[in-house]
Amino acid sequence: MKKILITGGAGYIGSHTAVQLVQAGYEPIIIDDLSNSEEKVLGRLKEILGKEISFYKGDCGDRQLLEQIAKEHELSGVIHFAAFKAVGESTKLPLKYYRNNVGSLVTLLQFMQDHHIKDLVFSSSCTVYGQPDKLPVTEATPRQDAESPYGNTKKICEDILIDFIKSKSGLRVISLRYFNPVGAHPSGKIGELPIGVPANLVPFVTQAAAGIREKLTVFGADYDTADGSCIRDYIHVMDLADAHLKAFEYLSKQEDNFYDVFNVGTGNGNTVLEVIKAFEKVNGIKVNYEIGPRRPGDIVKIWADTSKINEKLKWQPSYSLEDSMRDSWNWQRQLSN
Numbered sequence: 129m130k131k132i133l134i135t136g137g138a139g140y141i142g143s144h145t146a147v148q149l150v151q152a153g154y155e156p157i158i159i160d161d162l163s164n165s166e167e168k169v170l171g172r173l174k175e176i177l178g179k180e181i182s183f184y185k186g187d188c189g190d191r192q193l194l195e196q197i198a199k200e201h202e203l204s205g206v207i208h209f210a211a212f213k214a215v216g217e218s219t220k221l222p223l224k225y226y227r228n229n230v231g232s233l234v235t236l237l238q239f240m241q242d243h244h245i246k247d248l249v250f251s252s253s254c255t256v257y258g259q260p261d262k263l264p265v266t267e268a269t270p271r272q273d274a275e276s277p278y279g280n281t282k283k284i285c286e287d288i289l290i291d292f293i294k295s296k297s298g299l300r301v302i303s304l305r306y307f308n309p310v311g312a313h314p315s316g317k318i319g320e321l322p323i324g325v326p327a328n329l330v331p332f333v334t335q336a337a338a339g340i341r342e343k344l345t346v347f348g349a350d351y352d353t354a355d356g357s358c359i360r361d362y363i364h365v366m367d368l369a370d371a372h373l374k375a376f377e378y379l380s381k382q383e384d385n386f387y388d389v390f391n392v393g394t395g396n397g398n399t400v401l402e403v404i405k406a407f408e409k410v411n412g413i414k415v416n417y418e419i420g421p422r423r424p425g426d427i428v429k430i431w432a433d434t435s436k437i438n439e440k441l442k443w444q445p446s447y448s449l450e451d452s453m454r455d456s457w458n459w460q461r462q463l464s465n
């Protein structure tokens with residue numbers, strides 16, 4: 129059974145990926161410092177899977193801890209989810225973001241090379257595209273100057289990976305550029321943990337529906353889109369988790385010193401108002417919302433061209449926007465109980 133180290137595996141996307149890995153016959157080993165997650169996620173994973181996942185509480189940039197893990201497990205790959213991701217906070221505390229997001233990758237790469245652990249899947253983001261001139265965006269769409277230190281850490285990490293592969297380090301690496309992850313495990317046992325006021329749309333929708341927030345503000349309904357609100361590509365977290373599995377299978381067939389990058393989205397854009405309507409329809413609940421002014425710095429529209437991941441990794445999304453809205457609400461109700 130291949131053992132895969134999952135940094136940030138107690139977090140939103142990492143925990144769902146751990147489930148998929150176990151179900152596909154891998155053995156995930158989680159390292160997480162719980163800076164943005166809770167230990168009870170491990171108990172929830174056990175409930176879903178019927179068995180415990182090895183867990184190390186700590187910083188994945190801590191080389192000593194990584195050495196301990198390597199002593200106890202023969203690792204064949206790493207998925208590097210661990211990072212800070214709050215865009216707003218990153219503009220106030222940029223060094224916190226550079227230290228964690230960039231620093232942990234550097235430590236991890238050295239560790240992997242020293243231990244001949246070849247395969248790495250890295251969590252990148254569509255934020256590297258900024259507001260693209262042409263839609264949908266392909267992997268060849270030029271990256272733009274980052275809007276925030278958070279976005280810049282993703283761009284820098286991608287560049288570090290390219291340089292490290294060019295240096296004939298022996299690794300095989302895929303960067304997955306996630307579009308907008310939404311939804312939760314259909315069991316409702318794991319999902320996105322909202323800490324503070326949510327910065328993303330869907331947690332705000334579910335909290336408004338649950339009465340935790342008085343109302344949701346739609347930032348601008350006068351953009352050049354069908355109903356005037358912004359467009360994003362919403363990808364169910366289970367489909368996103370599955371893309372990591374497909375990435376590992378693909379990496380195992382590549383030569384050493386391999387690097388590639390793939391968009392992970394549905395290939396369709398939905399407006400904010402469409403998301404709210406889909407939520408209301410599938411769950412039979414009204415969401416209290418109002419149209420507010422545009423928010424400075426918002427990307428107006430972006431969605432992915434997914435032909436590369438469809439063709440090369442043989443990956444296709446299987447969950448609809450309605451599925452995402454149903455599972456997000458199911459998760460919210462578990463949290464509210």
Ligand SMILES: NC(=O)c1ccc[n+]([C@@H]2O[C@H](COP(=O)([O-])OP(=O)(O)OC[C@H]3O[C@@H](n4cnc5c(N)ncnc54)[C@H](O)[C@@H]3O)[C@@H](O)[C@H]2O)c1
Pocket residue numbers: 135136137138139140141142159160161162163164165186187188189208209210211212213228232251252253254306307308309321
């Ligand atoms: N959720 C999104 O909208 C989105 C979009 C694009 C890219 N990403 C990227 O995907 C990855 C996972 O995102 P997520 O939504 O699951 O976030 P998350 O915050 O839920 O999960 C990240 C996990 O990493 C842990 N962590 C952070 N720094 C760590 C460190 N140094 N050592 C060990 N653990 C550490 C946190 O405690 C958390 O459990 C991140 O790299 C994020 O930047 C997320």
